[in-house]
Amino acid sequence: MNIAELVEKQRKYFxxxxxxxxxxRKENLNRLWQAVHAREEEIAQALKADxxxxxxxxxxxETGLVLSEITYMRKHLRRYAKEHTVRTPLTNFASHSxxxxxxxxxxxxxxxxxxxxxxxxxxxxxxxAAGNTTIVKPSAYSPATSKIIAEIIGExxxxxxxxxxxxxxxxxxxxLNQKFDLVFFTGSQxxxxxxxxxxxxxxxxxVLELGGKxxxxxxxxxxxxxxxxxxxxxxxxxxxxxxxxxxYVLCHSDVKDQLVNEICRQITEQYGAxxxxxxxxxxxxxxxxxxxxxxxxxxxxxxxxxxxxxxxxQIAPTVLDRVTxxxxxxxEEIFGPILPILTFERFDEIYQxxxxxxxxxxxxxxxxDKQRIKEVTSRLSYGGGCINDVVIHLATSEMGFGGVGxxxxxxxxxxxxxEAFSHLKSMTDKKTWIDLPMRYQPYTSKLxxxxxxxxxx
Numbered sequence: 001m002n003i004a005e006l007v008e009k010q011r012k013y014f015x016x017x018x019x020x021x022x023x024x025r026k027e028n029l030n031r032l033w034q035a036v037h038a039r040e041e042e043i044a045q046a047l048k049a050d051x052x053x054x055x056x057x058x059x060x061x062e063t064g065l066v067l068s069e070i071t072y073m074r075k076h077l078r079r080y081a082k083e084h085t086v087r088t089p090l091t092n093f094a095s096h097s098x099x100x101x102x103x104x105x106x107x108x109x110x111x112x113x114x115x116x117x118x119x120x121x122x123x124x125x126x127x128x129a130a131g132n133t134t135i136v137k138p139s140a141y142s143p144a145t146s147k148i149i150a151e152i153i154g155e156x157x158x159x160x161x162x163x164x165x166x167x168x169x170x171x172x173x174x175x176l177n178q179k180f181d182l183v184f185f186t187g188s189q190x191x192x193x194x195x196x197x198x199x200x201x202x203x204x205x206x207v208l209e210l211g212g213k214x215x216x217x218x219x220x221x222x223x224x225x226x227x228x229x230x231x232x233x234x235x236x237x238x239x240x241x242x243x244x245x246x247x248y249v250l251c252h253s254d255v256k257d258q259l260v261n262e263i264c265r266q267i268t269e270q271y272g273a274x275x276x277x278x279x280x281x282x283x284x285x286x287x288x289x290x291x292x293x294x295x296x297x298x299x300x301x302x303x304x305x306x307x308x309x310x311x312x313x314q315i316a317p318t319v320l321d322r323v324t325x326x327x328x329x330x331x332e333e334i335f336g337p338i339l340p341i342l343t344f345e346r347f348d349e350i351y352q353x354x355x356x357x358x359x360x361x362x363x364x365x366x367x368x369d370k371q372r373i374k375e376v377t378s379r380l381s382y383g384g385g386c387i388n389d390v391v392i393h394l395a396t397s398e399m400g401f402g403g404v405g406x407x408x409x410x411x412x413x414x415x416x417x418x419e420a421f422s423h424l425k426s427m428t429d430k431k432t433w434i435d436l437p438m439r440y441q442p443y444t445s446k447l448x449x450x451x452x453x454x455x456x457x
Contacts, residue, residue, distance in 0.1 A: 003171070006163055007178045010106045010133040013160040019103065019131045022081055026074055028128050031156045033070045036063065036121065039148060043117060046144035050116065051238060052282030052314075061238065062118040065395060069122050072397040072414055073129040080129070080418045083427075091456060094434055100425040103131035104205070105181035107421060110172070110195070112187045113141035113285055114241040114335075119186045119209075120149050124162070126417030132182070133161055137175055140168040141285050180204055182421065186243075189333075189406060207410030207420050209243070210403055211333050214362040216246035216390060217350065217376065220254045222366035227388070228262035231339075232270055234364075234390030236317045239282045240337035244362040246390050247333060248323070248340040250350065256343050260321060263339070264304040267317045275316045276309055283313045284336065290315070293336040296329040305337075325353075347376070354380050359405035364390045383407050 001009070018024065036043070040063055047058040081101055088097040107127050111120040120138050127134045136153065138146035150164040157163070165171055176183075176198040185195045186209040199206045218227055235246050251259050267275070275281050284290040290313045297306055297318060305318035315337050320329060323340040330340060344350055363382040367373055373387055383403035386393050394401045394413070402411025412420045443449075 003174045009160040014105050014133045029074045035152045035156050046148045049144040050142040054280040066121045070125045073125050095428050095430040097428050101422040107132045107134045107182040108180045109136045110185045113139035116142035116145040123184050127421045130421035136164050208408045210408040211243040212360040212407040213247040214360040216249045216364040218251040219367045220252045221368040224258050227366040228266045232266040236337050250342050253343045276314045361403045361407035
């Protein structure tokens with residue numbers, strides 16, 4: 001069936017109320033979990049084909065996290081879907097006030113290529129738990145994983161409930177021309193703007209998970225060896241193709257040389273003397289992005305790495321020193337294995353510079369100064385982040401993950417994800433055994449006036 005017919009079938013199916021019972025939702029979460037678990041080996045092979053990911057990294061960063069999110073939603077579904085009583089003011093005496101979670105309806109999930117399984121099935125688990133019908137659109141840039149996703153969804157669900165649409169820009173455009181009740185998009189800021197333009201036409205609520213230049217600040221009190229170890233892990237994970245990877249390091253001048261030396265040592269420690277020969281080191285997703293990244297490498301500023309292989313689409317972990325804000329590498333989100341090092345003298349410089357820059361998806365601070373940590377995390381605006389680590393804040397269902405400003409709107413994971421795919425209805429159940437007169441005209445009654453003053457105090 002074509003896309004318009006598919007959307008209409010899902011809309012009609014949702015209107016039957018079939019997705020509302022909690023047992024139905026739990027049953028379908030179970031079905032999804034079993035399908036992903038059964039295909040772990042195939043998923044690993046697909047991730048290797050698309051991005052060169054090792055089986056270990058594929059499970060750690062994708063399959064394992066998907067299974068964890070589904071398990072979490074199954075465990076907490078009944079509590080999240082339950083009506084929650086809230087306090088009723090005296091002015092509404094006598095009544096019961098409560099919040100009732102309700103699914104949006106027919107939803108669209110558009111996912112990117114860098115973590116193709118995780119960023120498709122994680123939000124899908126939240127959408128199922130919330131009681132929606134869903135169309136998922138995986139990326140054309142990760143064809144092997146997109147094929148597996150489409151097969152899993154085809155095996156688990158009827159298309160009138162959950163369906164996968166594969167393809168490229170044509171299919172993306174056709175989907176965005178449909179009327180959905182919620183659109184969930186993960187990807188670049190440029191495409192995010194296009195999504196928002198389309199959803200604005202139909203006043204459709206949207207969740208946008210974007211990106212940006214996420215800074216990694218290292219102050220003079222940081223434990224440098226540990227900081228370097230963790231920065232190297234987070235920056236070069238998935239060849240730097242991670243939306244929350246440290247985009248650049250902003251290091252205090254007092255410890256800059258020590259940090260740079262330790263980062264270079266850690267790259268060799270973690271990836272070997274020739275990272276391109278490492279079986280655990282991935283590749284750039286395609287030639288277009290490979291060439292873009294090559295253009296960001298200034299040979300005069302490379303102090304480590306810089307080696308590339310066009311045949312395998314690999315770029316070695318690369319460190320750039322003496323970088324300025326005017327360099328090409330600082331004009332866009334890098335999204336690759338290139339780490340610029342900048343320095344600062346005073347934190348006031350950071351606060352002033354950040355005020356004029358787009359808000360990043362993540363911020364990382366390595367410091368042992370508790371007052372400084374409190375100050376930085378309070379004064380700077382960003383989606384989320386870590387203290388004395390990188391990336392790992394997104395690997396939990398206990399708190400939401402999302403951006404702010406240019407890095408996105410809305411969040412998901414766990415309860416936050418359930419609520420992202422739900423409309424929280426505010427309800428008042430007014431009792432009929434009493435009816436206070438003070439809201440009714442005529443307003444000249446002295447008794448009504450006294451009652452109103454009493455209830456509003």
